Amino acid sequence: MAGIMSHHRTTAPNVAFSPKTPPLVATMPQSTMQREKQMASDRYIRQRHELNRQAREFLRTILAVRPQPYSVIVARAAEAGISFSTLLTAKQALRVESRKVNKRTTLWSLPPVVPEEPHASGITAGGSTTGQASRHGPEPTNDTPD
Numbered sequence: 191m192a193g194i195m196s197h198h199r200t201t202a203p204n205v206a207f208s209p210k211t212p213p214l215v216a217t218m219p220q221s222t223m224q225r226e227k228q229m230a231s232d233r234y235i236r237q238r239h240e241l242n243r244q245a246r247e248f249l250r251t252i253l254a255v256r257p258q259p260y261s262v263i264v265a266r267a268a269e270a271g272i273s274f275s276t277l278l279t280a281k282q283a284l285r286v287e288s289r290k291v292n293k294r295t296t297l298w299s300l301p302p303v304v305p306e307e308p309h310a311s312g313i314t315a316g317g318s319t320t321g322q323a324s325r326h327g328p329e330p331t332n333d334t335p336d
Contacts, residue, residue, distance in 0.1 A: 245272045245280035250300070253286065257299035260288065 248270055252258055267277045280286075285301045 241272075241276050242279055242283070245276045246284055248272055249277075249280050249284055249286060249298075253298060253300045257297040260296040260298055263298055 245267070248267060249263075252263060252266060264274065264277065267274070272280075281288075281298070286298050287301055288296050288298050290296050
């Protein structure tokens with residue numbers, strides 16, 4: 191092996207593979223630190239849900255009468271203490287539509303059917319919807335007398 195450098199040679203280990211079984215461990219009660227971390231996480235989640243709910247309510251209110259310019263919505267949201275990312279989360283949740291009117295103006299408007307709050311609308315954990323009304327309203331019925 192004159193031309194091969196020694197650090198390129200590999201040898202297979204002579205040990206046979208034997209899967210190790212994990213030792214049985216009794217479940218220990220949560221430590222105080224683990225409980226505090228979980229409670230902090232729960233508080234954070236509740237706080238985020240509340241901020242998102244407030245942002246959705248803000249958009250419903252400001253867009254209830256007519257479409258509004260993006261710049262006005264962002265400015266008023268900032269005045270109300272709503273962060274830009276929370277505003278965008280609410281926009282997505284409500285399916286707010288945006289359309290460019292000209293080079294400088296984009297209007298946001300509520301869709302014809304505004305989604306309800308997530309817990310009441312049938313949105314599942316995976317994001318799919320169940321039993322929601324069509325975006326275009328209820329199905330037409332044939333109520334004309336014969």
